[in-house]
Amino acid sequence: MPADVAILHGWSDTAQSLTPLRDFLAQNNFNAQRILLADYISLYDDVRIEDVAARMDIAVNAAIKSGRLKPPFDMIVHSTGGLVAREWISRFYPDGANCPVRKLVMLAPANFGSRLASTGKSMLGRVIKGWNNWFQTGTEMLNGLELASSYQWDLALRDLLDPSGQAAGPYGTDKIMPFVIVGTMGYDDALRRIVNENGADGTVRCAAANLNARGFTVDFSRDEDNPEVSIWHIRSGDTVFPFAILPDRNHGSIIKPNEESDAGAAVSSRLGKLILQALNCKDAGEYTAISSEWYDISEETAASTPAKIGKAMPDDPNALHQYFQLIIHVRDDQGQSIDDYFIEYFSPHQRGTDESVVFHREVLDNVHVNSLAPSRRCFFVDRTDLIGKYYKIISKDENQVVAVSLSASDPGKNVHYFDAQKVGAAGNLIVHRASDDRQTVLGPQCLRRNTTHLVEIIIPRRGIDKVFKI
Secondary structure: OOOOEEEEOOOOOOHHHHHHHHHHHHHOOOOHHHEEEEOOOOOOOOOOHHHHHHHHHHHHHHHHHHOOOOOOEEEEEEOOHHHHHHHHHHHHOOOOOOOOEEEEEEEOOOOOOEOHHHHHOOHHHHHHHHOOOOOOOOHHHHHHHEOOOHHHHHHHHHHOEEOOOOOOOOEOOOOEEEEEEEEOOOOOOOHHHHHOOOOEOOOOEHHHHOOOOEEEEEEOOOOOOOOEEEEOEEOOOOOOOOEEEEOOOOOOHHHOOOOOOOOOHHHHHHHHHHHHHHHOOOOHHHHHHHHHHHHHHHHHHHHOOHHHHOOOOOOOOOOOOOEEEEEEEEEEOOOOEOOOEEEEEEOOOOOOOHHHHHHHHHHEEEEEEOOOOOOEEEEEEEHHHHHHHHHHHOOOHHHOEEEEEEEEOOOOOOEEEOOOOOOOOEEEEEEEEOOOOOOOOOOOOOOOOOOEEEEEEEEOEEEOHHHOOO
16 A cells, blocks of 8 residues: 655745646555645745744644654655755654655755755846745745755755764665656746756756765865865765656656656656656665666766757757766865855866866856855856866876866965965865766765765965964
């Protein structure tokens, strides 16, 4: 007998929009009376994700007590609903024990933000979303959704990653089993096409949806020429969460499994099959097999061409490229965040600058500086062009590497970053090699396709001699 299912919507949405998803489940042998649509407010400026999660816990416990929900039940979340569910789980079930949710199916979750969140806080967002809500757009929730937000970083350190230890998390084959499905087709209606970008579904980037995040620390404070690199512990161990990218779905159609896309019935039906596959997963063996199968689906999507997907797919050769995100936080060795810094990507063995220009113009698609915390930035990197364009212009195989250098604006004339006797000193580090596609000098955890990487960079803060002398 299928488990009960609770369905949770996203920002600026309501439970009503998820009725097609509930109907789909009912058509596939799920008891319609046991499929519950959850609702919450998201367009009021005083409501935070944490507030919704706290109320969610009260509502879930009340539903269980009344018999409306029978644990263990499964949960399907869309968009911001993914952050709400993760907040609830990490706060009330941090190790996964006794959690009433067994399978967590995430449809286009904004696990690591959305580029539209900053637009939502602008006047455009107020006009479009706030007209009937006293011009409120859910500022606090959008702050959490903005790319490179402190909230997303802190949440990841509570449920996915542990930089300083070996702590367990709530997810795994013997705990809560997450599944992530996202599309890579933008919006096709008139005005919404403005927000489309490659490697995204119109609202959420594929790399931002993926729950298989990685993290590491680069510490220049002890040795400016040879920084210490430490890879963060993954709380789920060796478990790889199933993650599938579908070529024919955008952020709206990902919640409509019965809706046929322009790609035809064979491709359109895949969304529904994946949802049912996740909900019917019974054990660790099936979970591992699904993870492998969904990886192949994502690779198949990347190997497709826009012409094969349908008329809604833009005629852009980069439309199905694979990307990754780097969420970078820079601070000094005294713990103070640094807002004014510059990161350059280059090949240290090349004499010219052609490769650096190609990286910054062709490979690095977008840099977002978080509006509330400028020390945190999101770098959106076209991995397909990294391999296909950047490395092609570098002459020798042994020189085909990517290095990064960092320069930070000094606090003043008496205090410098890096060498106290030099102004504008910078540190650098090789982070990727063409000859070893899935490994880097930082280790196998880093610079993976369709993945978000959290990177903390620590640089030395040094006072000049006259700051203190004997």
